[in-house]
Amino acid sequence: MKLFHLSDLHIGKQLHGYNLKDDQIVVFGKIVSEVTKQRPDVIMIAGDIYDKSVPSAEAVNVFDEFLTELSIIEPSIPILIIAGNHDSPERLEFASQILGKNNIYIAGMPPRNKEDFIKKITLTDEFGEIDFYLLPFMKPGYVRNVFEEPIDNYDEALRRIIERENIDYTRRNVLISHQFYTAGDKETVRSDSELISVGGIDNVDISAIAKFDYVALGHIHGPQQVGHEHIRYCGTPLKYSVSEKNHNKAILCVSIGEKNTPIALEKIEFEPIRDVREIKGKLQEVIAAATKDNKDDFISVILIDEDDSLYKPKDQLMDVYSHILEVKVDNQRTRNMLEDADEVEKITDPFLAFEKFFFAMQSRDMTEDEKNIIIEIINNAKESE
Numbered sequence: 001m002k003l004f005h006l007s008d009l010h011i012g013k014q015l016h017g018y019n020l021k022d023d024q025i026v027v028f029g030k031i032v033s034e035v036t037k038q039r040p041d042v043i044m045i046a047g048d049i050y051d052k053s054v055p056s057a058e059a060v061n062v063f064d065e066f067l068t069e070l071s072i073i074e075p076s077i078p079i080l081i082i083a084g085n086h087d088s089p090e091r092l093e094f095a096s097q098i099l100g101k102n103n104i105y106i107a108g109m110p111p112r113n114k115e116d117f118i119k120k121i122t123l124t125d126e127f128g129e130i131d132f133y134l135l136p137f138m139k140p141g142y143v144r145n146v147f148e149e150p151i152d153n154y155d156e157a158l159r160r161i162i163e164r165e166n167i168d169y170t171r172r173n174v175l176i177s178h179q180f181y182t183a184g185d186k187e188t189v190r191s192d193s194e195l196i197s198v199g200g201i202d203n204v205d206i207s208a209i210a211k212f213d214y215v216a217l218g219h220i221h222g223p224q225q226v227g228h229e230h231i232r233y234c235g236t237p238l239k240y241s242v243s244e245k246n247h248n249k250a251i252l253c254v255s256i257g258e259k260n261t262p263i264a265l266e267k268i269e270f271e272p273i274r275d276v277r278e279i280k281g282k283l284q285e286v287i288a289a290a291t292k293d294n295k296d297d298f299i300s301v302i303l304i305d306e307d308d309s310l311y312k313p314k315d316q317l318m319d320v321y322s323h324i325l326e327v328k329v330d331n332q333r334t335r336n337m338l339e340d341a342d343e344v345e346k347i348t349d350p351f352l353a354f355e356k357f358f359f360a361m362q363s364r365d366m367t368e369d370e371k372n373i374i375i376e377i378i379n380n381a382k383e384s385e
């Protein structure tokens, strides 16, 4: 059986203020062409369909168009979709019963009550049946009512949600999931465009899901396997932050044969309208590096000129590059500033940290009245913790 694995579309995403609609429409068009050509048996979209839980009408239209183009391909290809942490579970599930009749299966919510189970779709090939489990992004709180006692960590919540399915692992099983998976102490490589949860440990160890024959993951934006060949993040279809400048974005084509035979993987890469690139050098060098082919890329510029009296560097760069994301300066002065900032971070007392910040912003010390206001705010915050 041939599976297409996509994730983290983030429709409606802006990159440093640039609307990525056209870039997304083009890449979706290329995916539709590839589907038409390769005829996979199933298409899986592993969460973060939209960039925001309340997507704009424009974003909804873009997804509608993409789904429609995929669904009119004959003979019909099942499309399996789960919600990611950026999606609203309820909104994504809208009309899911009707869509199910049209071979589009959407799971917005994980099991919420004792009688609920993970949405399962069974497909058949020449070797028999394959069960696809559609497990949307979940927090321990989402599954609170499924268990007798409260569970407060992601790893245990996910492990137990899967255990209670009593999956028959002599059959072929595929999981579609959207969480932060890790393999022991091996690092899962993160990017700046992912939403990192503050505090709390949100990782789930892959031992919870290792027995599936393939795990189609979403959430992490850089394509990578986690611990095993068959547990994979396919990554975003486009670069969604400068930190992803060196990623090779792709969707995955996974071939599953008989039980206990190795899976085959193929990466399908798409050329974006505009690449995301970083250029480092002196202003005049960066300007001279512009060519017909790269001047419309999304460019992050790092200027290394020691002379800080450059005349309107951003304006000069905008004369040659059409999509500048940011202009940063890396010279002795900015490095000194960073060293100062490091010192501030070492201060753990919130009042002292603010005092230093205030001085940096206002070039004067706080008055007694101002100090009292800050002390009160800090005390209130401590009480409400």
Ligand SMILES: [Mn+2]
Pocket: 008, 010, 048, 084, 086, 194, 195, 219, 220
């Ligand atoms: Mn994402």
